[in-house]
Amino acid sequence: MDVKEIIARRVAQEVREGMLVNLGIGLPSMVASFVPDDMHVFFQAENGVIGLGSRPPEGMEDRDLTDAGGGFVTAVPGAASIDSAMSFGLIRGGHLDMTVLGGLQVDEKGYLANWMVPGKMVPGMGGAMDLVTGAKRVIVAMVHTQKGKSKIVPECTLPLTADRRVSLIVTEMAVIEPTDDGLVLRERGPGVSVEDVQGATEAALVVHGEVPEMALG
């Protein structure tokens, strides 16, 4: 299984019946395909639709219906159009059950850095700061290492996205939950040992007893 598919499939297991979920662009957007239709989940795109559907058939694209990455989408039955004030009102006001975002770094406090690399890449934070501040659950979906370097670090060296501890980190190697006691290793990736995870992780991990392998079905 492809690294990204492992992550997307595992994140999809966090989704519960009837949730309102925001998926970031790139890897996080893949999560939608692994959430069963009968869970009645509504996907929000922060640019203005609740009830985001999959890509339309060729020739049926509409230039006024896109996701936050600018890709053409459809609207599911029961969808609602919202303006940016309502969209971020829902996000900041705690009405969003879950957001899934990419990460550059997460640290032992569970703080996320995902919006700039000083002196290099300054794309802007877009909606990320509001999403991490306001969503009920914040899930970071990212590959475990970048050019051999751990993205899970003792303390973020890149600028933080928010002063809030994220709910869960999902990589192809591990599911990690930031807690008061530190980063708890909840699951191992397919065919990966606890030692493998620790070896690839710069931050200290807390291991309680047996750590199960992800059950990706």
Added chain:
Amino acid sequence: MDVKEIIARRVAQEVREGMLVNLGIGLPSMVASFVPDDMHVFFQAENGVIGLGSRPPEGMEDRDLTDAGGGFVTAVPGAASIDSAMSFGLIRGGHLDMTVLGGLQVDEKGYLANWMVPGKMVPGMGGAMDLVTGAKRVIVAMVHTQKGKSKIVPECTLPLTADRRVSLIVTEMAVIEPTDDGLVLRERGPGVSVEDVQGATEAALVVHGEVPEMALG
């Protein structure tokens, strides 16, 4: 001419082409009937409609279309429904060209008191404080005296509605403009002399030269 009609007719002369105007309940609401249709004025009711029309024919009332006093109204062509956040956003945000309200007292600074009589009548300020704070022009439409006592006083003894100087006071006896130099008497009521106005007014009035009589057409 009836006292209230004098006031309403004179206030109507303050209305300009294309304005957005809010009329308070009671006397101020009479102003609408003296504004010509071809001035393309939109009347706002703060409870949620822009483009308030006159009372509907009997049997054509709708319980979901009323003015701020609860009376049945119609909507003119080009009307818009708004919620209370938009309604008061327009009011506080300076989008309302004119508001006409009743008054209990106005003083020499041009401050208005119109929402409570301590120990007696405490109806609540409703939208009055926002209207007086936010409208571009605030016109106080009221009878000149209450039980023989002047309502235009050196300093309000009743609780103020806002810390903002109103634009104009219109009574059956006078049109008075609060300015840096005090309350300037601009016009006399029909058949009323400057001495009559001064005699009925507790506050000091500033009189510049000849004071014309209201031209009520």
Added chain:
Amino acid sequence: MKQRALKPEEAAELIPEGAVLLIGGFMGVGSPHRLIDAIAARGVGGLTVVANDTCRPGQGIGKLVDAGLVAKAIVSHIGLNPEAQRRMIAGEMEIELVPQGTLVERIRAGGVGLGGVLTHTGVGTLVAEGKQIIEIDGRKYLLEKPIRGDFALIDARQADYVGNLEYTLTAHNFNPIMALAADTVIAEPHHIMPVGVISPDAVKTPGVLVDYLLERAQ
């Protein structure tokens, strides 16, 4: 949406003694009347009611006042309800008067996660008493606190079964804002449509905000 549409008496059962209720409506227009009737009939007391006004005796929110169920009202106006005035003066009901525009923004702030409202409305008046004043670029503003409810009880013209809501004319008033600001939102629509037939552009309150719908009147 948590389940099928409820009967008014089932919805009233959800509301405990002492709950904070945001109730839509402006002098009864756009109030959830069947829901109010069911709450009055059940007689659960000690309520805090946040609303534009207390309506009139025997009408809308006035029925909850008449029945003595309201311990506190946070409203902009009680002038047309002599019973509310009487109870206030007799000390039987606490009244917090809030300028109408400030009231709706305080509820919105509670709903959209803002720390408060900075408004000039009320500066230099009794409304400013005891409140923090913040000066920004030379103008004074009152810091007004957010308001949230345990329940929002709102009226709507039309819903679908995911809870999307449309409103009409002057029956909008506080309803769309209150739908943002309560732990549990109960909507009383005049009509309920199948899912998928309301245009996304016509929806003013997305269904994700609505927990329960009231059944249509029989």
Added chain:
Amino acid sequence: MKQRALKPEEAAELIPEGAVLLIGGFMGVGSPHRLIDAIAARGVGGLTVVANDTCRPGQGIGKLVDAGLVAKAIVSHIGLNPEAQRRMIAGEMEIELVPQGTLVERIRAGGVGLGGVLTHTGVGTLVAEGKQIIEIDGRKYLLEKPIRGDFALIDARQADYVGNLEYTLTAHNFNPIMALAADTVIAEPHHIMPVGVISPDAVKTPGVLVDYLLERAQ
């Protein structure tokens, strides 16, 4: 509404050197494209642009950046516009990055007469630098200042000749909020209908906010 609908070039003539423009759109979706083209063609410079993003080179707001007309951009995102990034690094264009939810609330505050926005978003990050922090009931909030424009340039699905506006799907975005917050509002509707045929309930921006409409595309 001040007069008949304008041609794009007539509308562009209204905008002076150095104006502050609020421009609707999210990566070009819901941007007033014909108006942007006319401004780029006229070449009036020194503009401050307030918008969600700088779009892409050669598209939407990106055309104003390409033409070197933008002195400053207040936006949430420039990541898909390498030309904007290049100009920022070269010091040719000032960029103020604002979290998207804060940006829309700052514009709303400017439009509805609030003194500022109190948001927790940005606390503990670079965004908080130099800003006043206000603690309310034990939680910290940034005091973010209102934003207003000299002009709001917005896209709409449909208008009538009093200026009432409807929007559609993800082309709403910043447009309805920007319509509140500029001295002069110019709307570019895809259709213009006779007065009286749009339901009051469908109107999302009341015509009293709109100063000029653009003629329909030929």
